[in-house]
Amino acid sequence: MLTEDQKNRLKNELEAAKNELLSRLKDNNNFGTSVSFPYDSTGGLSSYDNHPGDQATELYEREKDIALYAHEREHLREIDHALDNIKKGTYGKCEVCGQDIPLDRLAVIPTAVTCKQHTPDEEVSKNRPVEEEVLHPPFGKFEHDEKNIAGYDSEDAYQEVESYGNSQTPQDMETPPVSYNDVYMESEEDVGYVEDYENFAATDLYGNPMKIYPSNEHQEYEEQLDEADSMVSWGDLPASEKKPYDE
Template sequence: MDKKDLAHFKELLLAERNSILHQFQVNNSFGLDENLNDSIGELTSYDNHPADIGTEVFERGKDIALQENERHILDLVDEALQRFENGTYGYCVTCHQEIPKERLEAIPYAKYCIKHQTNNEISIQRPIEEQFLRPPFGRTSFDGKVNETEFDGEDAWQTVARYGTSNSADYFANAMDYNHTWIESDEPDGYVDQIEGFLVTDITGSPSVDHIDVVRNEVYEAYIKSHEGEEGIAEIHIDDKNENEK
């Protein structure tokens, strides 16, 4: 890159820097130096329903994002100007190869080539918790793993959700009662195979038919409707018939 090109890109950087500083002055820090209550003319931001000031909260969040973005670009511009001082401007900080002029023309503060730009995070500020949320419930999820029946993150959420969530009842249109108003409420609890949810034995756990009883609960009803294990269902109905005849 010759001196003429360097002078051109430095001029672009200085123009970008001045534009950002002007934005901060004109927009008065994007209105964030003013209290939310003062900006909406209310005595308090707490109301009977959070949606009452939903628009204002959205606008405040947007202002924060715009301000953060401008500050981030300003930092990148300052870093690019510093690279002018040490003679490394126009070179990728990862592979040290020259960045195409077309890219610098569009983004004069670019510090990566196209190849290595994609290897870097786009967001500059993400909560560390996100590292543990993929897959859902992150590293504490044992769903889909063979021979894993531990109490995991999803089970912890379901246990708490039994006492109610912010979702209204109509969110769970298929729920049979309020004991099923949480995600995957029909998931087996304390058993793996469906038949284990309604067949019980005596204290010895004897497999003899004489020591097996049937609990006619919702798991039993679901088992019957699913037509699983036709022979087993037939035996259960025969036993029921014999019991009624006695």
């Protein structure tokens, strides 16, 4: 059982820790959480033209400040709880089993209200922040991610989202694209079709050709055929017998 001298000494330590904590929160403006994010906290009028990397840094700093503030508030609650137990005369007793808490434990953790056997922090929590999910590979979680198929998979979904913009510039890519609209992973890949001609040719239910839709891809395809025609060798046939390749 604690003596009155030991209780007074621990009480003084708790009060000193509380005053220091409150002073620290006042000096750092509650870790900066008293001002709005992101404008007041960064001093900017707008974040419209900020680089995504800079915005991510500011968001990380705000999350860290919130976590530190929550940690300090929890510590303050524990101090107040211990001081309240001193007033009620229950300080130094385990709130679970009622046994005396060893002085060595209280000397290290004055806010302790349980013995070591009943401490709620005996086991390390395996709960992780949801933000850590982005650290895992983006692919390999779905049915066809490990297969090279023409069907729509998670990689296609990522490419579609990335096509609306990312933090890269043409100089960041292995093969710099001509347009900023193509600054995303495998932008040259066909979307919605496998062969180029599928983008402009239509067929009926039985595969019979029905119509050709004019498009840039169709024009490109025709130019490639013309180029292939010009490379065909017709031998020494007279000019009257030479016919176009597509006939």
